[in-house]
Amino acid sequence: MNYLLNPWPWYVSGPLITLVMALLLYYGKTFGMSSNLRTMCTIAGAGKVSDFFKFNWKENSWNLVVVVGAILGGFIGSHYLSNDSVTNLNPKTVEEIKNLGFNNIGAHLVPTEIYNWEVVFSIKGLLILLVGGFLVGFGTRYADGCTSGHAISGLSSLQKPSLMAVIGFFLGGLLMTNFILPLIF
Template sequence: MHYILNPWPWYVSGPLIALVMALLLYFGKTFGMSSNLRTMCSIAGAGKFTDFFKFNWKDQIWNLTVVLGAIIGGFIAVQFLSNDSGTNLNPTTITELQNMGFKNPGTGLVPNEIFGLDALASPKALILLVVGGLLVGFGTRYAAGCTSGHAILGLSSLQKPSLIAVIGFFIGGLIMANFILPLIF
């Protein structure tokens, strides 16, 4: 059952994010999804193979609640708070995506040609996902954090490395969307 709701306005969601960040800073915790992957790898025994995963992962159990919350929150958002309106794209963007081979751009949150289950059967999409995942993993490690950690916590605590990382994320996204993606599709 879907309830027809609009996204929360910025004046509700923004202060809630700020409150969470203030609480994390107060308790001396850091936030970021990539640190959860490191914790899960450490729990699985990756510390036997590389020193990067040798740390007391029990100190990071609290952060795994972020993953659980993201999964549960995403489910609730899609199942109960979504109005199935898709994404409001500029008509020029829709035309450009259709010219690249995307069938129904803007009708969903992400294109099925890349993120749908059928994409796993396509070697091109599968290679794109694997290479993209490896590049994101490398970038996350190289930047000492992911987009959520740098953009939300790093910027809110006025960290210069996070500002540099976020600028790099945006530049990389612009290059990918405007130059590399058209070459791939």
């Protein structure tokens, strides 16, 4: 059963994110997905291999609710709150994406030319996943947090390192989109 609803407008979702961040700041907590991965690895016993994973994970177990919420929210959003409308993109953007070899631009949330099992299990797809995963993991560790942690939690608590990290994320995204991605495709 698919209820064809539109995404929540900014004036609903924005204040909800603000409320969550205000509560986290009030209770002295921070938000970020990479810290959840570290907690899950510690629970699985990674502390036996690396000192990075030796910490009291029970203090951060509350944050695992974020993982459960992201999974449930993604499922509910894609199965019950999505509509089948095509994303309205700028014609110039559509043309540039077509030149990279993509079809049906805006018809799906993500392009099927990249996100399908046939592509994933190709040599090129596996290399992209391995190199991309390494770069994301390295960057997250090097920046001491992920994009969600720095952009949402770090900026809302006025942390200068988070501002520098977010600027770096945007610059990296612009470089990737405009220079590296065209070389790959």
